[in-house]
Amino acid sequence: MRALTALLVVAVLLGVVWLGAGVAGWHAFFGVAVPYAAVLIFLIGIVWRVVTWARSPVPFRIPTTCGQQRSLDWIPSSTLENPHDGWGVTRRMALEVLLFRSLFRNTRTELTPTKRLVYESDRYLWVAALAFHWSFLVIFLRHLRFFLQPVPQLVTFLESVDGFFQLAVPTLFLSDVLILAALLYLLGRRLLNRQLRYISLPADYFALFLLLAVAITGVLMRYVTKVDLVAAKELAMGLVTFSPKVPTVIGTPFYIHIFFVSVLFAYFPFSKLTHMAGIFLSPTRNLANNNRKRRHVNPWNPEVEVHTYAQWEEDFHDKLVAAGIPLDKE
Amino acid sequence: MAEKTQQELLQIRYTPPRRDWMDPSVDFEARRGSWSYPAAGKNLTYLGFPNPREWSPADEDWKLPDNWREIIYEGFRERLKKFRSLRVFLDTCVRCGACADKCQFFLGSGDPKNMPVLRAELLRSVYRRDFTTAGKILGGLAGGRELTPEVLKEWYYYFYQCTECRRCSVFCPYGIDTAEITMIARELMNLVGLNINWVMEPVANCDRTGNHLGIQPHTFKDNVEFLCDELAEITGLRIDPPINKKGAEILFIVPSADYFADPGIFTFMGYLLLFEHIGLDYTLSAYASEGGNFGLFTSHDTIKRLNYKMYAEAKRLGVKWILGGECGHMWRVIHQYMDTMNGPADFLEVPKSPVTGTVFDHTASTKMLHICEFTSDLIKNGRLKFDPSRNDRYRVTFHDSCNPARGMGILEEPRYVLKSVCNHFYEMPDNTIREQTFCCGGGAGLGNDENMEMRLRGGLPRANAVQYVHEKYGVNLLTCICAIDRATLPTLMDYWVPEVGVSGVHELVGNALIMEGENERPTDLRGEPIGDKEAASDV
Numbered sequence: 001m002r003a004l005t006a007l008l009v010v011a012v013l014l015g016v017v018w019l020g021a022g023v024a025g026w027h028a029f030f031g032v033a034v035p036y037a038a039v040l041i042f043l044i045g046i047v048w049r050v051v052t053w054a055r056s057p058v059p060f061r062i063p064t065t066c067g068q069q070r071s072l073d074w075i076p077s078s079t080l081e082n083p084h085d086g087w088g089v090t091r092r093m094a095l096e097v098l099l100f101r102s103l104f105r106n107t108r109t110e111l112t113p114t115k116r117l118v119y120e121s122d123r124y125l126w127v128a129a130l131a132f133h134w135s136f137l138v139i140f141l142r143h144l145r146f147f148l149q150p151v152p153q154l155v156t157f158l159e160s161v162d163g164f165f166q167l168a169v170p171t172l173f174l175s176d177v178l179i180l181a182a183l184l185y186l187l188g189r190r191l192l193n194r195q196l197r198y199i200s201l202p203a204d205y206f207a208l209f210l211l212l213a214v215a216i217t218g219v220l221m222r223y224v225t226k227v228d229l230v231a232a233k234e235l236a237m238g239l240v241t242f243s244p245k246v247p248t249v250i251g252t253p254f255y256i257h258i259f260f261v262s263v264l265f266a267y268f269p270f271s272k273l274t275h276m277a278g279i280f281l282s283p284t285r286n287l288a289n290n291n292r293k294r295r296h297v298n299p300w301n302p303e304v305e306v307h308t309y310a311q312w313e314e315d316f317h318d319k320l321v322a323a324g325i326p327l328d329k330e
Numbered sequence: 331m332a333e334k335t336q337q338e339l340l341q342i343r344y345t346p347p348r349r350d351w352m353d354p355s356v357d358f359e360a361r362r363g364s365w366s367y368p369a370a371g372k373n374l375t376y377l378g379f380p381n382p383r384e385w386s387p388a389d390e391d392w393k394l395p396d397n398w399r400e401i402i403y404e405g406f407r408e409r410l411k412k413f414r415s416l417r418v419f420l421d422t423c424v425r426c427g428a429c430a431d432k433c434q435f436f437l438g439s440g441d442p443k444n445m446p447v448l449r450a451e452l453l454r455s456v457y458r459r460d461f462t463t464a465g466k467i468l469g470g471l472a473g474g475r476e477l478t479p480e481v482l483k484e485w486y487y488y489f490y491q492c493t494e495c496r497r498c499s500v501f502c503p504y505g506i507d508t509a510e511i512t513m514i515a516r517e518l519m520n521l522v523g524l525n526i527n528w529v530m531e532p533v534a535n536c537d538r539t540g541n542h543l544g545i546q547p548h549t550f551k552d553n554v555e556f557l558c559d560e561l562a563e564i565t566g567l568r569i570d571p572p573i574n575k576k577g578a579e580i581l582f583i584v585p586s587a588d589y590f591a592d593p594g595i596f597t598f599m600g601y602l603l604l605f606e607h608i609g610l611d612y613t614l615s616a617y618a619s620e621g622g623n624f625g626l627f628t629s630h631d632t633i634k635r636l637n638y639k640m641y642a643e644a645k646r647l648g649v650k651w652i653l654g655g656e657c658g659h660m661w662r663v664i665h666q667y668m669d670t671m672n673g674p675a676d677f678l679e680v681p682k683s684p685v686t687g688t689v690f691d692h693t694a695s696t697k698m699l700h701i702c703e704f705t706s707d708l709i710k711n712g713r714l715k716f717d718p719s720r721n722d723r724y725r726v727t728f729h730d731s732c733n734p735a736r737g738m739g740i741l742e743e744p745r746y747v748l749k750s751v752c753n754h755f756y757e758m759p760d761n762t763i764r765e766q767t768f769c770c771g772g773g774a775g776l777g778n779d780e781n782m783e784m785r786l787r788g789g790l791p792r793a794n795a796v797q798y799v800h801e802k803y804g805v806n807l808l809t810c811i812c813a814i815d816r817a818t819l820p821t822l823m824d825y826w827v828p829e830v831g832v833s834g835v836h837e838l839v840g841n842a843l844i845m846e847g848e849n850e851r852p853t854d855l856r857g858e859p860i861g862d863k864e865a866a867s868d869v
Contacts, residue, residue, distance in 0.1 A: 005471065053421070056414040059630075062666055062737070064499045064507060066765040069739030071692050071703050074710060075746070081765070082739040084692075096503070102428075103503045107761055109431040115340045117437060117794045119761035125428060129503075196427045198346035199447050201473040204425050270464050275504055278422030283415045284505035289739060292696035296670045300412055304631050305378070306638040307537050309646055312617050315538070316547050323548035325574050325616055328646070 003191060006205035010213055013263055014256065021255035030255045031235055032244040038262035045269025046277060053281050061296040064284040084290045093286055097279060100129055125189070132182035135175040136211075138162055139218075142175070146236035168223075176219050183212050203271060210264055217257040225253045334363075336826070339786060342440040344431070351448055352455070352475055354484040358387045363783030364439075366490055366776060369530035374523065376534045377632075381523025387486060392479070398522045399477055403460065405521045409514050410461065416514055419506045420457045423450060429498040429508075434768045435491055438787030443488050446498035446508040452488055453515050456481065486524050489515040491784060493773035494627070494659075495732035500765050512774070517629040525628065529775035532624040536636050541586035541620035550616040553589045557599050564857075566849035569606050571614055574647065578613035579684060581644045584655030585621040585813035593833050594816045596855040597656060600840025604705065607843050608685045608713060612653065618643035621660040622813060626667075627775040633663055634671040640664075640698075641672050651681040652698040656834050658731035658812030659773065661700060665738045669696045686711040700734075702743040702811060705839060709750045716842040720851070720860050721752035724807040726838070727799050728757070729792065729819070730767035731812035741765075744811050744835050751842035756803040762795035770810075772818030785818065786825055793826035800827055808832050 021030040067078025079088040080095065095101040108122035141158055145151045163171035187208045190200050221227045231247035232254060238245040268274070280286065313320065313328060320327055358365060365387055374382035383393050395401065410417055429446040431437060436444040443449060451473075458465035459474025468474070475481060494509035519525065532542035539546050545553065551573055558569050572578060584601065588594040605612055618639040625632030644652050654664060669675065678697040681690040688707045690699050708714050728748055734740045741764050749755050762768055770777075771789030799805040808819060808830050819832040833856075841854045854860050 049421075053414055053417055056411055056417050058414050059412060060667055060670055062415065062507070062510065064496055064505055064736055065739035066500055066736070067739060068741045069692075071690075071740070071743065072688075072707055072710070075706070075742045078739070096505075100503055102501055102505065103426075105501055105766075106428050107432075107501075109437060111340075111342055111344070111437075116798075117791050119759070125426065129426075193427070194345050195430050195442070195445070196425075198351065198442055199425050199427060199430070199445065199451070201425065202471055203473060270462075272422065272424045275422040275424055278418050279504050281414060281418050282422075282505040283418070284499050284507045284510075290692075291665050291669065292693040292698065293691070295673050295695045298670050301671065302631060302634070304635045304638075306635055306642075309617055309639075309642060312540065319546055319548040320616075323551045325547055325551060326576070 002200060002202045003205040005202045006209050009202075009206060010209040013210075013260065014213070017256050017259040018252065021259070022252035027246045027248075027250075027255065028244075030259055031246050031250075032239065034262045035239060035258055036244075038265040042265040042268055045266075046274070049269045049274050050277050050281075053278070057299045058283050058287070059298040059300065060283075061287050061289075061291050062283055063287045063289045065289050069289060083288050084293075085288050089286060089288050093280070096285055100126055100133075103129060124185070128182045128185045128189075131178045132186065135179035135182065138175040139173075139179060142173070146233050147240045149237060170222060172223075176215070176222070179215050180212075180219065183208060183215060187212070207267075207271065207273060210260060210267070214257065214260045214264055217253060217260060221253050221257060225251070227251060227254050334783060339438075339783070339790075342438065344436075344440050346442045351442060351451070352470070354452075354475070354478070354480040356480075356484050356487045358483075358487070361487075362388075362780075364491065364781060364787075365487055365784075366526035366528055366778050366781045369523075369525040369527045373527065373530040373534040374525070377530070377537065379523070379525070379530070380521060383523065387483070392483070392524070394479070394482075394522050398482070401521050402477060402482075402518050405518045406457070406461070409517065413510075413514065415507065415510045418504075419450070419511060420454050422504045423447065423454065423506055425451075426503065428501050428503065429506075432498045432501050433492075433508075434495075434497070434771060434791045435493075435784065435788045438771070438790035439784070443484075444491065446502075446506075449488055449492055449508055450506065450511045452481070452485055453511055482519075482522075482524070485515055485519060489519065490526055490776065493732070493769045493771070493776055493788065495769040495773060496736040497732070497766065497768065500736060513626070513630070516627065520629055526775055526778075528778035528781075529624050529627045532622075532775075533628055533632060533636065536620050536624065539619075540615075540617045540639060542622055542624060543586045543590050545586060545590065545619065547616035547619075550589070550619055554614065557589065557595055558602065560855075561599050561602060564851055564853060564855065565603070565845055567606065567845055567847060569602050571602055571605070572612070573614050573616055575613035576647050577649075578647060579611040579650050580613075581618070581640075581647060581649040581652045582612045582614055582655070583618055583621045583640060583652060585657035585660055586619060587622075587813040587817055588655055588657075588834075591817070593820065593831070593837070593856065594813055596837040596840070597816070597834030599855045600834065600836030600838070601655060601701065603840040603843050603845060604708075604714075604836065607715075607845055608708065611684065613647060613649070615643045615647065621655055621657045621664075623660060623663045624775060626659050626663055630667075630671075633667055637663060637668050637672050640668065641675055641678075644675070645677050650679040651693075652678070653681075653701060653704060654698055655701050656811040656813070656836060658733040658814055660733075660813075661740070662733035662737040664696065664698050668698070683707055685713050700740060700743070702740060702747055702835060705836070706743045706746050709747065714750075714839075715844040716751055717844050718751050718753050718842050720841045720854060721838050722754070723854075723858065723860075724752060724838070725754040725756065725803060725805045726752050726807045726809055727755070727796065727805045728763070728835075729770070729796075729808055729810040729815060730763050730765075731810055731815055732767060732769050732773060734811055735765055735767050739765075740811075744809075747835055747839060748809060751838045754803075756799050756805055758795040758799050762791065768792040768795070770812075770815045770818045771822060773814050777814055777818040782821075786822065789818070789822040790826070792819075793822055796823065796830055797827045800830055806830055809835055809838065811835055 067081030
């Protein structure tokens, strides 16, 4: 049901752009106004989001330690899983952000018929997540070809690696295959795993459908309907140089694609997709476990009521005397 | 509660029910055995906490203040501004489900709201509806829920069903820490008087007498003397530990259960023998007579309030530094909160072992050392004389306690100590120890009797792992460095693996220490015959 709601929203979006750009021919609106607005919303939104996070202080140093602490010289400490300094934190964060270290730990637990709990390593989610995110990054970087003149070497290099297998004409990009496979796996998992289906919200499905819509329209344009690449680049260059021109020959599929991309951009800062930025600010990961060595300061450290020794001694005076425990005041 | 049989408890289904999780209703009457009694009014009154009253979660009317919703909203808003963790954790969850089967309460109960992701969603759904733009416009479609009395009751049920063990945060790709969510949810509930007595009574006791158990100074002294009598009987040595002694070099603070009840008292006897063995200049304090801090299960302000005594007493007595005993959440507080809250401890010196001369540089600011760090250093430097065969009747495994493992990373020190003092040590399976360790099921104030069913369920993964090493290696002793473990694991073992006992690490140290001038020991610290190697091979 929640999945259907999300699918319906994506279908409505498709209808909007089909009617608007395809039937009514509002090319300037969908080719220029919408992308500009989306990027603007994205930039303002993500800055606002990060600033909101950053404005709340980190009152306590609360890293989740996943390995041996640094204590005695002769006990090797786990600098990656339990970093004690900034360099360790940098490496821990790099592992999290680039390789999804924590997800790599994932296990699946089963209760056997003999009532034993069994834990098995379960890396499917980790593989799919890596495949999706890295493909997305590669595809994003490949798209710089449309926005930069001359095309940077990095982009042509990426293309040559990505299209290494030269399987078809035009060259089949590995990233295109991987992103579709990964998204379908993530969606299938959400729909078929009953625990996951139980916790999933419409927003969880919406993000997947939207990304699928972006990927599918892109793939269709490249391999099936064929878009006029020169016209696409003309439009893209016009956008980035703030002198937008709307080519006439570009075709509806293109507008559908950039409309979905625009929706993704505009939706990003207000959704769970902000985990991309949030991971950097997660206090259980981005702090060194040097708590007892360096004092962490809480900017709002409150005054609290306490029961002082003097009060305590007064409360228990006679009993202290009887027990022969030394007093401050005789 | 009529205790359920193992077979009944083990009817666990991980498949979620048909009922949507957004439906908040909890039938407290039907779920007796899985919630804790509310705080008695007198404890809240003593502490100056809001809304003291007599009530029961099974009642329809929870006697909330009329403006409870405004109070919660205001408290929520304030905490969003104070804690980046809260904001980031509420905003970034993608519901990937990696945490779902990592919580021992989910594994033991199958209740989907014990999946960490859903536990957080209970709070997150309210946040979404009332504190985010999308939620304000789209409401339920954006995953928002209105804060109704039923939602509040659901919070009470599930946030007092989380032991703040942080296991889920090890597996979360963004490090979302349900302990942080639970701590703040409990703070919010405290604003309208929703708390449990097994937390608030210790808090009130601790503030008043100096320790959770409410032991007054003369009884404190009696208890310590009683344990010294026991030691004299076993070893023939008369030990007389100083109490509130000014000018001692070291202030030693332990969780109060260690001088109160079996099996913690055997650990305490171990500490005393160790200090006697090395001739340590230390003092106990009847005022700072609690290492633990149930403030951690109440609110950040309460942590600070209770923790105040440690530094204050160290200053008053003029000690050089502080040594802390075996306790789990105590060390979360000391390691991650104390210095920030009650520091700087600039009146103390960086801990230095008077025996080995080792300077414990990693505690340079807090000036507080864990006893396992202290003992490890002594052993490494060859300063302790052991006869490990005195522990030969035990086949030992080690339960990493949640807080020392995931809030500190003290994994090797206790193992090093154990392997030095006993001959038979076996690890439980990898997925159940170190940073992946499971909770005993009774942490964070949930170790009370009325919550027994949920304790036994939550303790199932731990018990299962113990059962594994019991059957495979004949393990008959589960050691730990946590007073709550020592209080709750015996119950858990009695139920699931009755052949296995529970002890602290320093109990075994005490057994093995060869003391100068001691008798041939007839028994170990718990009065069991020494050298009864038959017993070990029997199991």
